[in-house]
Amino acid sequence: MSKDIYIHGTEPSEQERLAGLNRMTNAAFIRFLDVPAGAHVLEVGSGLGLLAVDVADAAAGVQVVGVEISAAQIAKAPAHTRVTFTQGDAHTLDFPDGSFDVVYARYLLEHVADPARVVREMRRVTRPGGRVGVCENDVSLIRFDPPCPAFERAWAVFTTFQSALGGDGLIGRRLHRLFRDAGFTQIELSVQPEVHWHGSPGYVAWVHNIIGNLESARTGMLAAGVISQADLDAGVDELERLKTNPTGSAVFVWNRAAATR
Numbered sequence: 001m002s003k004d005i006y007i008h009g010t011e012p013s014e015q016e017r018l019a020g021l022n023r024m025t026n027a028a029f030i031r032f033l034d035v036p037a038g039a040h041v042l043e044v045g046s047g048l049g050l051l052a053v054d055v056a057d058a059a060a061g062v063q064v065v066g067v068e069i070s071a072a073q074i075a076k077a078p079a080h081t082r083v084t085f086t087q088g089d090a091h092t093l094d095f096p097d098g099s100f101d102v103v104y105a106r107y108l109l110e111h112v113a114d115p116a117r118v119v120r121e122m123r124r125v126t127r128p129g130g131r132v133g134v135c136e137n138d139v140s141l142i143r144f145d146p147p148c149p150a151f152e153r154a155w156a157v158f159t160t161f162q163s164a165l166g167g168d169g170l171i172g173r174r175l176h177r178l179f180r181d182a183g184f185t186q187i188e189l190s191v192q193p194e195v196h197w198h199g200s201p202g203y204v205a206w207v208h209n210i211i212g213n214l215e216s217a218r219t220g221m222l223a224a225g226v227i228s229q230a231d232l233d234a235g236v237d238e239l240e241r242l243k244t245n246p247t248g249s250a251v252f253v254w255n256r257a258a259a260t261r
């Protein structure tokens, strides 16, 4: 079920995009998570395992378990003495109540059939007084300048296609509601900004990542007939040109929620 929802797939090119996104965003997420030394931590939807390994290295003696639905993603995860990966579904976490000090998910809730159930499961496996943190997408918050109308048309199709698969690319705006409905009362919302411009260190990598998002869904969108190849190519080409445009800039924010159980 959830595997088919995952709009990006696990092709090597997509895994390379995800690894690049980890290189861009892990440090900020680790500051947000603020994991204490010795904590027993769960990552739900651990993908390539790159964030789990960085979380394990963020403080002394941290142990991380990563749950991931895709064997192809787990197969690429790096080895680390304090990190283990297990194949499983975020909707039905195979751990007793209160098993972890810290439970987090990043870029996962947009890809699951029932995000409310996943957040409830995350809360269930967190010990009383433990922490839950998530960081998610609201793809409507993306901005490029000079304007990229062909990209914007392709991005709108991408967003609708993700919804048709059963995901929700706008879920970042719903985090407070999801956390309240799961039973959390001490909730903090925040954002992680992505602000890049031509000549700044992360600019080309960020634009490349957004192109990669479209490319990861190319086969599916064309097969479904939701966009023509010409329109998709026009959106991609526009962003390729933006990479080298000396006046180009990009702004986005990730939505985050943290709560104490």
Ligand SMILES: C[S@@+](CC[C@H](N)C(=O)[O-])C[C@H]1O[C@@H](n2cnc3c(N)ncnc32)[C@H](O)[C@@H]1O
Binding pocket: 002, 003, 006, 018, 022, 044, 045, 046, 047, 048, 050, 051, 067, 068, 069, 070, 073, 088, 089, 090, 091, 105, 106, 107, 108, 111, 112
């Ligand atoms: C965009 S990746 C993010 C991976 C990682 N959290 C990170 O930040 O790099 C989302 C991952 O969630 C996994 N996933 C999707 N649905 C899932 C589910 N129901 N249970 C567990 N993992 C799931 C996908 O296979 C994919 O590896």
